[in-house]
Each structure stands twice: as C-alpha cells, then as structure tokens.
Amino acid sequence: MAYWLMKSEPDELSIQGLEKLGQARWDGVRNYQARNFLRAMAVGDTFFFYHSSCPEPGIAGIGKIIQAAYPDPTALDPDSHYFDPKASPDKNPWTAIDVAHVETFRHVLKLDYLKQQTALAQMPLVQKGSRLSVMPVTAEQWAAVVALKP
DNA sequence: GCCAACGTTGGC
DNA sequence: GCCAACGTTGGC
Numbered sequence: 001m002a003y004w005l006m007k008s009e010p011d012e013l014s015i016q017g018l019e020k021l022g023q024a025r026w027d028g029v030r031n032y033q034a035r036n037f038l039r040a041m042a043v044g045d046t047f048f049f050y051h052s053s054c055p056e057p058g059i060a061g062i063g064k065i066i067q068a069a070y071p072d073p074t075a076l077d078p079d080s081h082y083f084d085p086k087a088s089p090d091k092n093p094w095t096a097i098d099v100a101h102v103e104t105f106r107h108v109l110k111l112d113y114l115k116q117q118t119a120l121a122q123m124p125l126v127q128k129g130s131r132l133s134v135m136p137v138t139a140e141q142w143a144a145v146v147a148l149k150p
Numbered sequence: 151g152c153c154a155a156c157g158t159t160g161g162c
Numbered sequence: 163g164c165c166a167a168c169g170t171t172g173g174c
Contacts, residue, residue, distance in 0.1 A: 007160090030158095031169075053160055111161080129167045131159045 003137040004037065004047035005059070005125060015049045015061035018101045023066060027074045027096040028082040034134035038095045039069045047099070048137065048145060050125070051108060058110040059145060067098030106150040119144035 006026065008014070018024055029035050045065045051057055072094035074080040075087040087093060115126045120141055124130040137145075 009160095033169095057161070131168060133159085 002040070002042065002045045003139065003142040004041060004045060005050055005123070005135050005137050006047050006063075007050045007052040007133040009053045010051045010060075011054070014051060015063075015101070015104045018049065018063060018099070019061075019104050021101070023098060023100040025096050026099050027072045027094075029072070029096075029134060030082065030084070030094065031131075031133065034132055035093075035095050037134040037136060038097055040136075041065045041068060041097055043068055046102065048142075052133075056108050056110060058108040058114065059105070060108045061104040062102040063099045064102050065097055066100045069095045069097055072096040109145065109148055109150065113148075114145075117144060117148070 008026075010017075012028075013024060026038075029038055043065055047063050047065070048059045049061045049063050051060045071089075071092040072082070073096065074082040075084040075092050075094040076089060077083055082094075084092075084094060111126070114120055114123075120126055123137065123141055124132045124135045
C-alpha cells in the first residue's frame with residue numbers, strides 16, 4: 001500500500017467538494033511524470049489532498065484510490081479544458097483514476113508550515129521550482145504529516 | 151540531438 | 163499581476 005500527494009485547485013475540486021460528492025474522477029493530468037505516478041497507484045492507496053493556486057495553499061485532507069488507471073476521457077472531449085488534439089481513442093496517452101473522500105482536516109496544513117518540517121524536506125512539494133502535481137510520499141513523510149494533523 | 155522560444159505552474 | 167522555474171515544441 002503506497003502513499004501519494006495530489007494537487008488540485010479548489011476552484012476545480014476541493015476536499016470539501018470531494019466530501020460532498022463522496023467520490024470523483026481525477027483527470028486532466030497533462031504531465032508525463034505525474035501521469036506515470038497515477039499509473040503506479042493501486043486501489044486502496046491513500047493520498048494527501050493538496051489545495052494549490054488559492055489563498056491558502058496546503059494539505060486539506062486525505063483521499064483514497066478506488067479505481068486504478070484508465071484512459072482519461074477529457075483528453076478526447078473537444079469541449080473539455082483538458083482536450084488533447086493529439087489523443088485518439090486508440091492512442092490516448094493520458095490517465096485518470098477514481099478517488100474517494102476519506103477525511104477533511106479541521107483546517108489546512110499550510111505550505112509555509114510544511115516547509116518548516118525537517119521530516120518533509122525531501123518532498124518535491126516543498127522544493128523550490130518543483131511543479132509536480134502528483135508525487136509519492138514515503139511512510140515516514142506520511143506519518144510526519146499525520147502527526148501535524150489539526 | 152541541441153537549444154531557443156514559448157507555454158504552464160504555482161507561490162507570492 | 164508578476165515572475166522564477168520547469169516542461170514542451172520545433173527549427174536546424
């Protein structure tokens with residue numbers, strides 16, 4: 001069982017939105033490194049739900065994988081913001097997964113606070129210039145964040 | 151295969 | 163809105 005962190009803009013999907021829905025498709029990832037991590041996810045894996053590009057960037061809660069990698073339908077939808085003209089039903093390079101809500105933190109664990117934690121120094125999340133939107137989390141890092149949980 | 155130009159991410 | 167940093171594209 002592996003641990004992950006995934007970023008989402010709360011305007012698109014927030015932890016509160018996921019809580020309301022119960023489950024959701026995680027799609028629109030258009031970066032190969034992040035996509036490869038999506039493909040490595042297994043049903044039952046858990047992830048930190050990170051809010052990005054918002055007033056309070058940080059870890060907002062926890063979700064879990066309920067459906068492993070499958071072709072991302074938004075890549076084939078001309079009306080989608082994530083449409084990829086180079087993708088076809090036969091050759092769709094992009095991947096989606098399905099996730100479910102597990103927990104919403106009482107408040108967001110803010111990025112600047114996470115940056116102060118030496119246990120998290122190796123996470124791409126806190127490293128300068130890193131833009132990775134899907135990343136693995138070690139068991140130690142997972143435990144360190146859970147210990148900070150509000 | 152190199153690398154400049156361009157586009158995107160994401161914090162601030 | 164700015165801009166640093168990264169990823170992608172495309173000419174050569």
